[in-house]
Amino acid sequence: MIDNTKCECGHQNPVDTILCESCGKPLDPNDTLEDMTLPLEMRYDGVARRSQKANPNVLDRIWNFFSSVKVAIYLILITLIVSSLGTIYPQQSMFIGKMDFDTYYKENYGWTGSVYHFLGLSNTYDSWWFRGLLVMIGASLIICSLDRILPLYRALSKRAIRKHPTFLLRQRLRLDTQTIQGENISNFVPLLEKRNYRVYQEEGVLLAEKNRFSRWGPYINHIGLIIFLIACLLRSMFAYSLDFYAVQEGETKPIADTGYYMKNEDFNVTLHPDGKTVKAYVTKSILYKCVDNCDSPGKLPELKEVARHDIRINDPLKYRDLSLFNVDYDVTPSIIGANVQLTNLVTNAGIGKFKIDLFKPQEQYKVKDYVLDVMAYYPEVDLKDGKFFTKSTQPKAPAFVFLIKGPDMPAEGQVYLYFIRPIDKATYNQDLINERTGSKVKLEIGNMQDVSISEYTTYFNVTKDRTMPYIWVGAAISMIGLIMGFYWHHRRIWIQIEQGRLLLGAHTNKNWYGFRKEIAAVLNQSGVIQPLDDQQLINEVKQS
Amino acid sequence: MNLLTLSNTGFIVAIFGYIFSFVAFVIAITGQRFSKGDVITHTKRWSRRGIALTFFGLAAHLTYFISRWIYNHYPNSNLFEFMAMLAMLITVAFIVLYMIFKSPYLGAFAMPISFFMMAYASVFPWETKPLIPALQSVWLYVHVTTAALGEAFFAIGFAAGLMFLLRTINYHSKEKKDIKEQRGMELVMISFVIFLGFIIAVFGFRATGYEAKFIASPVASLSESAATEEIIYNLPPIFSPTGGKLVAMDSFLGIDKPVMESPSFFKGVNAARKLNTVVWSLFVGFVLYIVLRLLVRKPLGLTLQPLVRGLNPEDLDEISYRSIAIGYPIFTLGALIFAMIWAEIAWSRFWGWDPKEVWALISWLFYSFYLHVRLSRGWQGSYSSWLAVIGFIVIMFTLIGVNLVIAGLHSYAGV
Ligand code: HEM
Numbered sequence: 001m002i003d004n005t006k007c008e009c010g011h012q013n014p015v016d017t018i019l020c021e022s023c024g025k026p027l028d029p030n031d032t033l034e035d036m037t038l039p040l041e042m043r044y045d046g047v048a049r050r051s052q053k054a055n056p057n058v059l060d061r062i063w064n065f066f067s068s069v070k071v072a073i074y075l076i077l078i079t080l081i082v083s084s085l086g087t088i089y090p091q092q093s094m095f096i097g098k099m100d101f102d103t104y105y106k107e108n109y110g111w112t113g114s115v116y117h118f119l120g121l122s123n124t125y126d127s128w129w130f131r132g133l134l135v136m137i138g139a140s141l142i143i144c145s146l147d148r149i150l151p152l153y154r155a156l157s158k159r160a161i162r163k164h165p166t167f168l169l170r171q172r173l174r175l176d177t178q179t180i181q182g183e184n185i186s187n188f189v190p191l192l193e194k195r196n197y198r199v200y201q202e203e204g205v206l207l208a209e210k211n212r213f214s215r216w217g218p219y220i221n222h223i224g225l226i227i228f229l230i231a232c233l234l235r236s237m238f239a240y241s242l243d244f245y246a247v248q249e250g251e252t253k254p255i256a257d258t259g260y261y262m263k264n265e266d267f268n269v270t271l272h273p274d275g276k277t278v279k280a281y282v283t284k285s286i287l288y289k290c291v292d293n294c295d296s297p298g299k300l301p302e303l304k305e306v307a308r309h310d311i312r313i314n315d316p317l318k319y320r321d322l323s324l325f326n327v328d329y330d331v332t333p334s335i336i337g338a339n340v341q342l343t344n345l346v347t348n349a350g351i352g353k354f355k356i357d358l359f360k361p362q363e364q365y366k367v368k369d370y371v372l373d374v375m376a377y378y379p380e381v382d383l384k385d386g387k388f389f390t391k392s393t394q395p396k397a398p399a400f401v402f403l404i405k406g407p408d409m410p411a412e413g414q415v416y417l418y419f420i421r422p423i424d425k426a427t428y429n430q431d432l433i434n435e436r437t438g439s440k441v442k443l444e445i446g447n448m449q450d451v452s453i454s455e456y457t458t459y460f461n462v463t464k465d466r467t468m469p470y471i472w473v474g475a476a477i478s479m480i481g482l483i484m485g486f487y488w489h490h491r492r493i494w495i496q497i498e499q500g501r502l503l504l505g506a507h508t509n510k511n512w513y514g515f516r517k518e519i520a521a522v523l524n525q526s527g528v529i530q531p532l533d534d535q536q537l538i539n540e541v542k543q544s
Numbered sequence: 545m546n547l548l549t550l551s552n553t554g555f556i557v558a559i560f561g562y563i564f565s566f567v568a569f570v571i572a573i574t575g576q577r578f579s580k581g582d583v584i585t586h587t588k589r590w591s592r593r594g595i596a597l598t599f600f601g602l603a604a605h606l607t608y609f610i611s612r613w614i615y616n617h618y619p620n621s622n623l624f625e626f627m628a629m630l631a632m633l634i635t636v637a638f639i640v641l642y643m644i645f646k647s648p649y650l651g652a653f654a655m656p657i658s659f660f661m662m663a664y665a666s667v668f669p670w671e672t673k674p675l676i677p678a679l680q681s682v683w684l685y686v687h688v689t690t691a692a693l694g695e696a697f698f699a700i701g702f703a704a705g706l707m708f709l710l711r712t713i714n715y716h717s718k719e720k721k722d723i724k725e726q727r728g729m730e731l732v733m734i735s736f737v738i739f740l741g742f743i744i745a746v747f748g749f750r751a752t753g754y755e756a757k758f759i760a761s762p763v764a765s766l767s768e769s770a771a772t773e774e775i776i777y778n779l780p781p782i783f784s785p786t787g788g789k790l791v792a793m794d795s796f797l798g799i800d801k802p803v804m805e806s807p808s809f810f811k812g813v814n815a816a817r818k819l820n821t822v823v824w825s826l827f828v829g830f831v832l833y834i835v836l837r838l839l840v841r842k843p844l845g846l847t848l849q850p851l852v853r854g855l856n857p858e859d860l861d862e863i864s865y866r867s868i869a870i871g872y873p874i875f876t877l878g879a880l881i882f883a884m885i886w887a888e889i890a891w892s893r894f895w896g897w898d899p900k901e902v903w904a905l906i907s908w909l910f911y912s913f914y915l916h917v918r919l920s921r922g923w924q925g926s927y928s929s930w931l932a933v934i935g936f937i938v939i940m941f942t943l944i945g946v947n948l949v950i951a952g953l954h955s956y957a958g959v
Binding site for chain 1: 644645673674675676680681683856858859862863866869870872873876877880881884888889890891892893894895897899902903905906909910912913916917919920946
C-alpha cells in the first residue's frame with residue numbers, strides 16, 4: 001500500500017518526480033523507456049547500489065529491509081502505538097522503592113491492571129522490546145543513510161545543462177510556448193540571479209538552481225538522530241544515577257560508589273506571600289573528593305573540597321561529569337551537635353565545655369585535666385537483648401559511652417553513659433546507671449543555645465555520566481538538518497529556447513506553490529513570452 | 545485602569561477581533577452574491593479587511609499577554625493561560641501562512657480555531673497563582689512557548705487539511721471509500737460540536753451560578769487533609785464522587801440528587817467531576833448536533849462544502865503540508881529539545897517517560913510518520929489530509945486529554 005518513490009538506481013526521489021532525478025528513468029513502472037529518448041548523460045551508470053543488488057544474500061536482505069522507507073514508516077508507527085500503550089497506567093518506574101507490583105496493579109486497576117502488568121506494559125520504556133524498537137530505528141537510520149548519501153551526492157553534483165526536451169516537458173511544472181521577442185536566453189539571467197539562483201548556461205539552454213544544500217537536510221537530521229540514539233543507549237548502559245540521596249543539614253555524607261562526599265551546610269525555604277506556596281529552596285552545598293582512607297573502616301576519610309554551590313531547583317551543582325540536583329526536602333528536626341558541660345559532682349563546680357559533632361564525633365575529647373575517650377557511639381540508640389545498638393547513622397537519638405580519666409578518678413578510668421536527648425536519658429535511666437558506677441563527674445547540656453539543631457533534610461538526585469554532551473550534540477545536529485531541509489528548498493529550472501519556441505521544466509522538492517509563482521514572475525518580467533498565469537505551468541498529465 | 549483589567553479587556557477584545565475577521569473572510573469568499581461589482585475586487589477588499597481585523601485582534605491579544613506578564617509572571621502557568629497563548633500563536637501561524645498563500649479561505653477556517661480556543665481557555669480559572677519552584681525557569685517558558693508555536697502551525701495544517709477533505713469528499717457516491725470519508729468527516733464535525741457543547745454547558749451553568757457540594761470520601765482523596773476535602777460541581781452532578789457525601793445541591797429541573805455514583809475506578813478527588821463534565825459535554829454536544837442536523841437536513845460536512853468549492857485541492861494540500869513543514873522543526877525544538885534541556889536542569893533527567901512527555905513524543909512521531917508517508921506515491925492529498933486532521937487531534941489530546949485522563953508531573957488543575 002505504501003508505494004516507494006525510490007528509483008531502481010537507488011535514488012530517493014521526492015514524490016511526484018516523474019523522471020528520476022539521478023538517472024532520468026521514468027518512475028512510473030508502466031512507463032517504458034521506449035516512449036522517450038533519454039539524453040545519454042542522464043543515465044545513471046554508477047556502481048549498483050547495495051540495496052539494489054540482484055540475487056541478494058542474507059546480509060543484503062537485512063540491508064534492504066532496513067534501508068526501506070516503508071519499513072521505517074512501520075517502525076515509527078509501531079513505536080508510536082507502543083509508547084501510547086505505556087501511558088495507560090502508571091509505569092513501575094514512577095514508584096520509588098521496592099513494591100509488589102503484581103498486587104499493586106491488580107488492586108488498583110482490577111483485572112485490566114493485572115493483564116497490563118502481565119504483558120509487561122507496566123514497564124514499557126525499560127523493556128527489551130521497546131529498546132529493541134529504538135535500536136531497529138537506529139539501525140534503519142544508519143543503513144538508509146549509508147545507502148543513499150552517495151547516490152544523492154552524485155545526483156546533485158551532476159549538472160548536465162542540456163536535457164532532452166522530453167525531460168523538461170515531463171516535469172511537474174513545465175511550459176511549451178512561443179516567444180514573442182528576445183530570443184536571447186540571457187534575458188533570464190539577471191532576473192534569476194536577483195532571486196538568488198545560480199545560473200549555468202550553454203548555447204540556447206539554461207539551468208538555474210538554488211539551495212542545493214537543503215537536500216542534505218534530511219540526512220544531517222538523520223545523522224543527528226543516530227548520534228542521539230547511540231548516546232541514549234550508552235547512557236542507559238553506563239550512566240550512574242542515585243535518586244533521593246538524603247543529606248541532613250550539617251551532615252557530610254558519601255555519595256555511594258563515586259568517591260565523592262557532599263556536605264549540606266545550610267538549607268533554607270522561602271514562601272510566597274500567601275504563606276503556603278513554596279517559592280524557593282536552596283541548599284548551600286560543598287562537594288568533597290575523598291583523597292585518602294576512603295575504604296578503610298575505622299579511619300576517617302581524608303576529604304578535599306572540590307566545589308561549592310548554592311543548589312536550587314533548576315540550578316544544580318555540577319562538577320566534571322557529576323551533577324547534584326535538589327529534588328525535594330523534608331522537615332526533620334534533629335540535634336546535630338552539642339556543647340557539653342563537664343561538672344565535678346563533688347564540688348559541683350563546672351570544669352569546662354566541649355563540642356561534639358554528632359555526625360563525626362572525635363575519638364577523644366579533652367577538658368582541662370580530664371580526658372574523655374569515646375568507647376562507643378550510637379547515633380540512633382536502641383536496646384535489644386540487653387545490648388545497645390544503633391538503628392541508623394542519623395543522630396536521631398545519640399548516645400555515647402565515654403571512658404573518663406582525670407583528677408580524683410580511678411587510673412584505669414571510669415565508664416560513663418551519656419544520652420544527648422533528655423527523653424533517652426529518662427528512658428534508659430542514665431543517672432541511675434552512672435550513679436552505680438560511682439561517677440565523680442557529670443555531663444550535661446546547659447541550655448538550648450548549646451545544641452545545634454538541623455531542621456531539614458534535602459533530597460538530591462545524583463547523576464554521573466559522560467554522555468550528556470553527545471545527546472545535546474545529536475539534538476543540535478538534528479535541528480540544523482531540520483532547519484536546512486524545511487526552511488530552504490532546492491529549486492531547479494531548465495529553460496531552452498530554439499527557433500522561437502521556449503521550453504521550460506522545473507523541479508523542487510518542496511513548496512511547489514511558491515516555486516510556481518516565482519517562475520511565473522520571472523517569465524512575466526522577462527517579456528520573452530506572453531504574460532501567463534502561474535496555473536498554466538501545472539503539468540496536467542501528471543501521472544500518479 | 546490597572547494592569548489586570550487591561551489584560552482581561554484585551555482578551556475579550558481579541559475574541560471579538562477574531563470573530564469579526566472571520567466574518568470578513570467569510571464575506572470575502574461567499575460575497576459573490578452580495579457584491580455588485582467585480583468578484584476579484586470584492587474578494588481582495590474583504591480579504592484585506594479580514595487580515596486587518598486579524599492584526600487588530602492579535603494586537604489586543606498581545607495587550608492581554610504582555611500586561612498580564614508585567615502584572616504577575618509569564619502567563620503560562622495554568623490551563624487558561626496556556627490555551628490563551630496557544631490561540632494567540634495560532635493567529636500568528638495563520639498570519640504567516642496567509643502571507644505566503646494569500647488565501648481568504650484559510651482565514652475562514654483558521655480564525656474559528658483561534659476564537660474557540662479562547663472560549664475554551666476562558667472556561668478555566670483565570671486567577672494567577674504563585675509558582676512552585678520547579679516552574680520558575682526561563683527554559684520552561686521557552687519550552688512551552690516554542691512547542692505551542694509548533695502546535696499552532698499544526699493547527700493551521702489541520703485547518704487546511706480539513707478544507708482539502710471538504711473540497712474533495714464525494715458526498716454523492718456510495719462507494720465504500722467515499723462512505724468512509726463521509727463518516728470520518730461527520731465524526732470530526734461531531735467532535736467539534738461536542739467541544740462546543742462543553743463550552744456551552746460550562747458557561748450556561750456558570751451564568752445561573754449553579755453549584756453542588758460534596759465531601760470527598762477519605763479513600764478517594766489523595767491529600768493529607770482527607771476528611772475535609774470539598775468537591776464543588778458547577779454542573780449538575782449526574783455522577784457523584786465515589787463514596788462522596790452530598791452536602792448541598794441546587795436543584796436542576798427538579799432533580800436534587802445525583803443521578804448515580806461514578807464507578808469506583810475513578811480515583812482521585814477530581815476524577816468524578818471530570819467524568820461528570822465529559823458526560824455533560826457529550827450530552828449538550830449531541831443535542832446541539834441533532835438540532836443542527838434538523839436545521840440543515842444534511843450532513844454538516846456537506847453543508848460546509850460549498851464554502852470551499854472552486855478551490856484547487858492541490859493548493860490546499862500544499863498549504864496543509866507547508867504549515868506542518870514549518871511547524872515540525874519548531875515543534876521538535878520546543879516540545880522535545882527545549883523540554884529536555886529544562887528537564888535536565890530541573891529534574892536531573894532529560895527524559896523521564898512522564899505521560900505528558902511520552903505524548904509529546906507520540907505527537908512528534910506522528911508528524912514524522914506523516915512526513916515519511918508523504919515520500920511515497922499516492923499518499924499525498926486525501927490520505928495526508930486525514931493524517932493532518934488526526935495529527936491535530938493527537939496534539940489536542942496531548943495538551944488536554946492527558947491532563948484530563950492521565951495525571952502526571954505536568955498536571956494543571958482543571959474543570
Ligand atoms: C524517528 C525517526 C525519524 C525521524 C524523526 C525522521 C525525520 C525525517 C524528516 C524530518 C525527513 C524530511 C522529510 C521531508 O523533507 O519532508 C526525513 C526524510 C527521510 N527519512 Fe527520515 N526520520 C526518521 C527515521 C527514518 C528512518 C528509520 C529511515 C530509514 C529508512 C528514514 C528515511 C528517510 C528518507 C529516505 C527520507 C527522504 C530523504 C530525502 O528527501 O532525500 N527516516 N526523515
